Amino acid sequence: MPLLARTVPSPLVVEVHPGAVAHLGDLLADGRISSGGEVAVVVGPGIGKEAAEQARKGLSQAEIITISAGTHSDALALADKLKSRNFDAVIGIGGGRLIDTVKYASFRQGLPMVSVATSLANDGIASPVASLDRDGHSISYGAHIPIAVIVDLDFVRRAPIRQLRSGVGDAIANLCATADWQLSHIATGEAIDGLAIAASRSGAEAVLRHPGELTDDDFLSTLANAHILGGTAMAIAGTSLPCSGACHEIAHALEEHHPGAATHGEQAGIGGLFATYLRGDLPLFAEMAATMKRHALPRTPSDIGLTVDQFATAVAYAPRTRPGRYTILEHLDLDVSALRARITDFVDDLT
Template sequence: MPELSRLVAAPSVVNIGHGTLNTLSDILADPALSPGSRIVVIAGKNSSQEVTAQLRGLVPDAMWVTAEDGTEEAAKILAAELRYTGFDLVIGVGGGRILDIAKFVAAANQWPSIAIATNLAHDGLASPVSILDAQTGRTSVGVTPPVAVIVDLDLLKSTPPAMLSAGIGDILSNISAIADWELAHEATGEAVDGVAVALARTAADTMLYHPGAVQDDDFLIALAESLVLSGIAMTMCGSSRPCSGACHEISHAIDQLFPEKSKPHGFQVGVGAVFASFLRGDQPTAQHLARALRQHAMPVLPEDLGLTTDEFIAAVVHAPSTRPGRYTILEHLDLSHEAIGEKVREFVQAFH
């Protein structure tokens, strides 16, 4: 019989809403999700006392570890320190960086993990990738997605608005990333996973046309669901391809060249997505993306990121080197430094 389906290591449980942290007890009681009772909680040093107290009440016997450093080296050291301690489940509680560390530690030790989000800054919530700091900037490491994702809207009430809206930029950038993937298929024959594309595009379209704002529960639920969908899209094809193209290359370049000016990942890839769409000659998409970003008071132009035009030009020139082997509009056009400068200046003038 021909194979009619494929197995995907996606979260088994996704609970989004008010008070969903309390569902953790049911998750831990399910032997299919939680193999034992030796739990290590990885949290950030700035975790709120309210969240910490509530979670300690749910897992009173867990060991708590504070992740001070988001580097790949520090994550490796933490994974090694915990390897022979008898733990069998990692709970990450925090923003994207903490959840990435938790996923990395769990994967390094072949343990399952549970993600409890306290912000919605990027699409790593349920993805098979951990973004960690390295000597050359940020690096992507393949991991296993969490078995469960909890987004409790009550935990987001004290989150700075920027750490909610940043996730919008990450989701919207899917539109540009998909266009890059389809371009790679036409130009090089690279295979495109239609299911992954459908999931990533659905997530992006949800954000592109949603009339709400980060102050609205309905919008936050839609954003959280979109972040999860993007993570599953990446898991589906075993790559960040449906959610990462020239937009992410530009963001990585900014991190590498101007680390002191780095802004939240979602802000940078949002600007990168508008520029990549403009560079692609797709003015309607560029305009739609810019409108959606401005709807949420997010950056659209280099100056909104605190970058000069020349600095953004340097980032675009450097961008392809951040992801060797990934074919995007930048690699396709292969423009000279001078030509990139002209395009960036045209972009700034068009969207100012």
Template sequence: MPLLGRTVITPLTIEVRRGAVADLGSLLADRRISAGGDVAVVVGPGQGEKILELCRPSLGAADVFTVVGGTIDAANQLGDQLRRRQYDAVVGIGGGKTIDTAKYAATRYGIPMVTVATSLANDGIASPTASLDHEGGKGSYGVHIPIAVMVDLDFVESGPDSQTQAGIGDAVSNLSACADWELAHQVRGEPIDGLAVTLARTGAEALINHPGKITDDGFLTTLAEALILGGIASSVCGSTRPASGGDHEISHAIDRLYPGTGSHGEQVGLGALFCTFLRGEPDRFGQLARCLHRHGLATTPADLGLTDDQFVEAVQFAPSTRPDRYTILEHLAMSPTETRERLADYAGAIRDHCG
């Protein structure tokens, strides 16, 4: 008998709106995640008190844990605290570091995880991975996809523009990642998941074509949905393929060679733009360049504070960051001289599109 369908694991609920934090208790009860509010609320050190003030009335039975997130040690410490009581769910409220810390700890003890995002800096909102620092650098760990995802636009709007800009770079880079995946399929016969590609590409296409600004609710909603779809796409296919290609390899190389250069989103956005140029896609390149430029993201190495030589070194080093992944960088296998020549051509193309 032929396989007529497949089961796809997604969050039970996704809400992107203002006032989401204040309505958290109602959402948990309505979705039968926690009728009595017996949850572990995890917040970061930044806006923790303000967040608790809003959600405390509807979560009277909750325990609150403040974490300085982003490290494997913090995640393990949180996990040790979670096992002292039985919780209906772990609710991570905040930015990427806090959410990743909560996702890892919840997965470790098999507790459902609810994401309440107060920033839109990356696709970790709904992804099946947690990016955490350890003594040897930064690692990516497989975790359960959140059972519910909420984005509070009040907090997103009041946060730094740089976080939203980073999210734009991360979301639109999915276009380049999917193109790299298709290249690997054509050249090496690597299996490709059409549903995962559709999800990742649909969100990115909606964002790149949106005429709004980062201060508009409509644009922020589209950005949130693009990041959520990117995370779900990775869950659907069981890998980060639809959201990570040569763009992420370049970003990982920059982190390794020149740590602290820029945000993850800025770096993958620039990496995606350069990889799109290398693939010889003039229409897509122009579209992506104008989007990044319009929203104030880097379109040249100098915008990130890197010299051309430093960027060339990062591109040369990039494939070694993901030896198992085939992208346009592995396909072209450029020498340093060839990379420098292509970068010069790229600079001319950027001037044509961005002035």
């Protein structure tokens, strides 16, 4: 009987625990990523500098580069800087915007990238996607999945609590994304990948049902692992669909219409909760709503300073943010008036 198998793209090294940054040099050597420490360590103006100094003890040949992060032009500027030496790898230490900037710059230069997360606001720490601002829009660029993912819980615990809440919203929104992908398969015949769905859903469900508080090490480990599984799911599938459905369409629409109203993960959480309500999956809706309430995430338009009308307008616009994607929004194809009525019922059920 023939044995069929496939190669699953994933990081070579994954470390999630307190004090991980101090052992970065050993981790890279043990993983055969860099034995001599000939690496670029890229940080932003924040906590990444402190982490880089800890890491430098085991990376004596490292060059530390401080950048501004988050835009396509930032990534291109970093890519030019990486031409200065023959680096073994590029290490990005910081939050999601820094990680995505380094991810895309290293991809442009054909260098392996090590993701060292100091916050858990979204799944960018391990994904093959870099979300960068360009001409006023958030655009997702394909990149290689990080060759290693390091999460130092000592640094993550010090991140603003809102970043951790954002990470919870982004993680549990994957339950909406996978449901949308399965809906597309039924309605349009779009191919799905069961392994990618299993990876994405298992991480999201672990966060959804974990009884711990936001700053507990065990909860933070679960959240970090959920983001790593989400990133791996996207690499397995070769698409962002395991982690991006109506939830992220709504998140991107809210960002375009009302920039700064909420973090990306908070927007994805609200979007995923409302899309789950539209889908009629009331048991999951109740469970998501309870978890979001327990962790003090926003759940309704008013929680992020928006009216029902403003939210309805953004949701009606949401499918335009990802043309060609089929989610519950495209499936129902509700106009603003119909959305307004559904949103009113949604809010009533939450209050």
